[in-house]
Structures are given as C-alpha cells and as structure tokens.
Amino acid sequence: MPSRTADDLLYAADPVIWCREILGFFPDSWQCDLLRSRSRKIILNCSRQSGKSTTCAALGLHESIYRRPSFGLVVAPTQDQSSELMMKFDEFRSAVELPSDYLSTDTKLAVKFANGNRFVARPGSEKSARSFSAVTLLLEDEASRVLDDLYNSVRPMLAVSNGRHILMSTPFGKRGHFFKIWSEERDLWQWFEIPAEKCPRITKEFLEEEQRTNPWFEQEYHCVFMDSEGSIFSSDLFRSLANPAVSVLKL
Known part of the structure; x- marks a missing residue:
C-alpha cells in the first residue's frame, strides 16, 4: 500500500476530494452524493451522457486503492x-502515482493490485460471469439491457462479502429487472x-433539437420508461388484463 500521509488519509475518507485533487475529475452534485454513499x-x-459510468469508474478505483479487501466487478450487455x-478506470488510474510494483496483473479487462484487490470487467454472459465470488462492488452498466439471467446469476456473488450492488442505466422499455426494481x-x-x-x-440547444427530432427523447434524456417500439398494446393494458381491479381503458 502507498504510505499513509495526512492527505492520503483524507483521500481515503472522502472520495470526492480525492477525485478533484488527484484525478482532476470534478463531480456534479449528484455524483458527489453517489461517491460518498455507503448504501x-x-x-x-x-440521462444519456450524464456521467454515470465515469463516476462508477472513479468509485471503483478509489475502493481498489483505499479499501481492503476490494473486488470490483463490472458486468454489461456486451464486452x-x-x-x-x-x-x-484505466484513464483515472494513469493519474494516480502508484509504486512501480503496485500492480501484479494488468490487462485490458482485469487489474490485480499488489494488496490483493482486483477490478475486473466481464461481457454480458451468464456463463462467463458466474465463476466469481466475494465481490465487494458489483457495477452493472447499461442495466436496462442486461439480461435477467445474468442479473440473477451475479447477485449471489455479494452474499458472503455483503458487497455493494450498483445498477446504472438509461431506460430501455418497460421490461426486465431494471424496470421492475425502479417501478x-x-x-x-x-x-x-x-x-x-x-x-x-x-446544452439547452442540443436538447431542444433532440426533442424535435428524436422519438426516444423522453426515454434517452428524461428517464422515462417507454413502451417498446412496435408494441401494439401498452404494458399498462397488459397489467390491467392481469388485474381486473386496474382500469386503463376509457370508452
């Protein structure tokens, strides 16, 4: 581990200060709340391009350096x-001065630190992800497009470690575990x-143009779960058919 100076102790305690002073990353207000959360x-x-993946990459690096044990695992729909x-994660890591022997393994999809901590990225395959255990930080990127089989297979990885699970996404229709959890x-x-x-x-100008020309505007920029493109019947109608107490049709 790097020597623990007074500054280093401060950085360990407050990832927001560490992001600003070491990474040169200045988080928005909500990003600060996320970085400091222990939920x-x-x-x-x-919204698209809001900085969710960037924030979680910074969080993963902070935990890899300052928390032990730490095993960060990234899953997403595709490699x-x-x-x-x-x-x-690697771009941020290049901004941190680490001893030359601080990394024992370094590939495009996996980093192992000399302190035993790991940070690994896996593609969206239930078979390729289920072999891991004792994950302390599970990051599910583009979660609205992650198959439910993968979501269900990675959850037990947190059981022994009592690890953290962060789902991050823009909506993608009224389906799947991301929509179910949110709703x-x-x-x-x-x-x-x-x-x-x-x-x-x-910018406001960009959003105004997108609102005029992008049929998915509310979903892509305003976090709205829209019915799947091409659906003849709405998901609300299907729910009403399954539950006669719910009425969505007005004649």
Whole structure:
C-alpha cells in the first residue's frame, strides 16, 4: 500500500476530494452524493451522457486503492460496453502515482493490485460471469439491457462479502429487472434520477433539437420508461388484463 500521509488519509475518507485533487475529475452534485454513499444497493436512472459510468469508474478505483479487501466487478450487455467502463478506470488510474510494483496483473479487462484487490470487467454472459465470488462492488452498466439471467446469476456473488450492488442505466422499455426494481422495488434501494437538465455538459440547444427530432427523447434524456417500439398494446393494458381491479381503458 502507498504510505499513509495526512492527505492520503483524507483521500481515503472522502472520495470526492480525492477525485478533484488527484484525478482532476470534478463531480456534479449528484455524483458527489453517489461517491460518498455507503448504501449497499443503489440504482441510477440517468440521462444519456450524464456521467454515470465515469463516476462508477472513479468509485471503483478509489475502493481498489483505499479499501481492503476490494473486488470490483463490472458486468454489461456486451464486452465492448464493459470494456468502456474499464477504459475510464484505466484513464483515472494513469493519474494516480502508484509504486512501480503496485500492480501484479494488468490487462485490458482485469487489474490485480499488489494488496490483493482486483477490478475486473466481464461481457454480458451468464456463463462467463458466474465463476466469481466475494465481490465487494458489483457495477452493472447499461442495466436496462442486461439480461435477467445474468442479473440473477451475479447477485449471489455479494452474499458472503455483503458487497455493494450498483445498477446504472438509461431506460430501455418497460421490461426486465431494471424496470421492475425502479417501478416496484425502489424503496429497497437508494435511488437517483438524473435527467439531462442536471448535467451541465449537455446544452439547452442540443436538447431542444433532440426533442424535435428524436422519438426516444423522453426515454434517452428524461428517464422515462417507454413502451417498446412496435408494441401494439401498452404494458399498462397488459397489467390491467392481469388485474381486473386496474382500469386503463376509457370508452
């Protein structure tokens, strides 16, 4: 481990200060709340390009350096998507002065530190992800597109470690575990809803143009779960058919 100076102790205690002074990353207000949170279950329903993956990459690096044991695992629908978060992790890592022998393994999809901590990115395959155990930080990127089989297979990895699970995504229709958690189980999670207007890097002019031309505008930028494209009947109608007490049709 790096020597623990007074500054280092401060950085260990407050990841936001560490991000600003070491990484040169200045988090937005909601990102500060996320970085400082110790909740075990967090769900992020965010606009595109709001900075959710960047924040979680910084969080993963902070825990890899300052918490032990730490095993961060990234899962996503595809290897390209999990690799993207790993790339952000590596970019931040290059800003940190670590001893030359501090890394024992370093590949495009896995880093093992000399203190035994690991940070690994895996593609969206239930078979390729289920072999891990004792995960302390499980990051599920683009969670609205992650198959339920993968979600169900990675959850037990947190059982012994009592690890943390962070779901982050933009909505993708009224389906899957991300929608179910957001619509029915949100009280069990610390939740963040971040529309595009909360991201100072997205301009008003860009959003005005997108609103006129992008049919998925509300879903992509305002965190709204839309019915799947091409659906003849709405998901609300199907729920009403399953439960006669619910009425959505007005004649």
